[in-house]
Amino acid sequence: LEPRTFLLWEEEKYEDGVKWKFLEHNGPYFPPEYEPLPDNVHFYYDGKKVKLSLAAEEVALFFAQMLDHEYTTKEVFRENFFKYWRKEMTHEERSLIKNLDKCDFGEIHAMHKSKVETRKNMTKDEKLKILDEYGYCLLDHHKERIGNFKIEPPGLFRGRGEHPKQGMLKKRIQPEDVIINCSKESRVPVPPVGHHWKEIRHDNTVTWLASWTENVQGSIKYIMLNANSKLKAEKDWEKYEVARKLKSCVDDIRKQYLLDLKSKEMSLRQRAVALYFIDKLALRAGNEKEEGETADTVGCCSLRVEHITLHEQLDGSECVVEFDFLGKDSIRYYNKVPIIKKVFKNLKLFLENKQPGDDLFDRLNTNMLNKHLSSLMPGLTAKVFRTYNASTTLQQQLKELTNKSNSVAEKLLSYNRANRAVAILCNHQRAPPKSFDQSMANLQAKIDARKEQLSLAKTELKQAKKEAKTKGSSDTKLQTYRCKEQLLKMEVQATDREENKQIALGTSKLNYLDPRISVAWCKNMEVQVDKIYNKSQRDKFAWAIDMTEVDFVF
DNA sequence: AGTCAAACTTAGGATCTCTGAG
DNA sequence: CTCAGAGATCCTAAGTTTGACT
Structure with missing residues (x-):
């Protein structure tokens, strides 16, 4: 069977929620096991050679690998790393190694660099072999490319922006952590020798082939299909069809939220202003985030007092709002936008009696906003406006x-x-x-x-x-x-x-x-x-x- | 109404590969 | 033929949305 190049318009439709009828694959590819350091490569503490236990050595290598990166100079990164590294140490090591500044990973770093160099020249064929074995699956009579068929290797977590968990140890995933999803009738993937899967599941209402829970954020990671697969392409097409539908009713929706700006109900006014921003500026919805778990970033609904400044007059325009906040991936959003008077007045109202740190839209969240939107048009959510x-x-x-x-x-x-x-x-x-x-x-x-x-x-x-x-x-x-x-x-x-x-x-x-x-x-x-x-x-x-x-x- | 987990899309940077100018 | 750098691909973090549950 050849990889599919085109879609299913002419094929049968499935019942609601069913994503496939037959799914077969070889399971995920696991990164190679850790190889202990060669005898001529040493770690030094306080100028003295120290032979580390295997577990501690592996984590030390993660840090050494990143030494070229400025991450390793950041205080939070270093603190998190050191804390988790010490957890992997033996009692003896822990009582000896108490200060990261006294650690010398130089030789390990150099070894890693030369290893990368030799690996570069070797693995072309090997890569193809891996791709061939793990890179494809069979989904409803078609061979489809898998998007990410590799289990993520262990290492040190690199968040974006000022991430409180940067430097934490991302643990090695074992087959025992992995759930496999495939057809009952299919050739079920065989786990690596000496191992077993966490679970084998046959759920055809989801699109993933394998999943595991990652230890840093506790979130689930999935093995899924490539963007050119039927499943993904069809979803993509649907996305644009929904956006096109918005085109036909956006005028009514705009009328509605302009009316809501004068509502007696505060939550409706907030919803209207948020919608105005999302529509006019293509802001993201802005879900609430748990403090201390991630970098401090916001979207529309989670904007706080300190993220906007109101100007009655600015650069010859009236009623200007100045945005300055960190959005997704801690990318700065900076914009000065003239807005209509009614929105401006509402913003002033929302800011009354609030301090920096307080929510601008204290009576609104993305759930309420999306519920409202989907009542205006089936399938309509905040992100449709961006599309x-x-x-x-x-x-x-x-x-x-x-x-x-x-x-x-x-x-x-x-x-x-x-x-x-x-x-x-x-x-x-x-x-x-x-x-x-x-x-x-x-x-x-x-x-x-x-x-x-x-x-x-x-x-x-x-x-x-x-x-x-x-x-x-x-x-x-x-x-x-x-x-x-x-x-x-x-x-x-x-x-x-x-x-x-x-x-x-x-x-x-x-x-x-x-x-x-x-x-x-x-x-x-x-x-x-x-x-x-x-x-x-x-x-x-x-x-x-x-x-x-x-x-x-x- | 709020909370949480699950499943999926969106995102920028890292790394790899290819290309075309010298 | 070589090699810098552009462009493609990989990687995985960081969002959004939904629906179950309380």
Whole structure:
């Protein structure tokens, strides 16, 4: 059986909630067991060689591996690590090793680096073998690629932002921790020798193949299918269909929340303002989080007093709200937005008698908000607004920015700019690439060189014309033309890269933009789809590439 | 109405691989 | 042919949503 490339429209539909009828797989891949340090590699404490027990040694290696990373200098990280490391130590070790600052992991670190180097050169074939054995499953008569078929290896937890649990030990997962999900009638995966599974389950109302509970946050981890699988692609299609449905009723919903802004009920007013933000700014819903368990980040419903500042007047606009908070992944959201008076007044009201640390929307949570939304339209939740806003913005920007008579390079710049507008709306940021300035300078140097070459070619062409009193050899002409083309391409590339310095386009492209908009645009502009989607993106969006007509409108 | 677990999507950075300029 | 760096892929953390239970 070949991996599926397309979906099931023409296939039978299952009863409600049933995700598959037959599921067979080989179970997850387990990372290799720990290999003790070679005899010539030592750990030193307070300048003295110390032979560690196996358990303590393994944890020491986790720390040594990360020594290049600035994580290992952070106080919280070091404290957590040291605490958990000591738990793995023997009595003797514990009474000796009392100060992380006196620990020298230098040799272990060096060994690890050289090991990585040799591993790089070796494992290509091995990787393919592993992929072949564990990377696929059989789901309803089709071979499907599994997304993450590897059990996560042990190591030190790296949270994002100021995570209170950074540095904690993430323990090794054994088969005894893993639940397998597959068909009763299937060839049930065989656990590694000498081991057994925690449980074998046959639940066809869920999509995961295996799961285990992770020890740092206590959350469940799943082995699931790749994005190009039927299960995922269909869900994706549904997501965009729901967002398109919102398009037809968003006007009514807006009318409704504008009315609610004047409600006598405080919770309705708060709901209305939150909805206004979610709609206008594409903020995330903002669930409550347990304090001390994760980094302090917020979304719309969990905004606190200190996250907004109200300005009656700012930069020539009236009623401006200034947002400054850390969102998902501790990415900063900073924005100054003029808002309507009614919302502004409500915000002032919500802030009355509150201190920094207090919730802005104290009578609202995501549950209430989503319940309300789903009563307005089936399937409507807060995140649908993000999808809707993103896709609508792309469509509108593409219309505004692209011109059929442009060159392909210019069209692609326009496409990226439209994509960028969405990424900015959704606040998808990235750290500027390490070598950004350097690579920008390199590109500029190339452009300059090419410019020089071009002017030289031009003079030559003139010269040739004069001498031969003809139109100049077609060869020189062609050369000049090519030169111009390349120059344009590079200049466009430079612009694109500069504008993209701190913006990540991938997330919106992959998760928020209805691929049919892009496919239709490609058809209209006579741009090949593979200019905007790479191989795996084309696989993921195969359904859209296959079904979309030129006249598709989101 | 609130709490919690489960299941799933979304996210940025790390790492690997490929490519095209020199 | 080599190798930097761009682009693709991997990794797994961090969100959202739902539904059971209290």
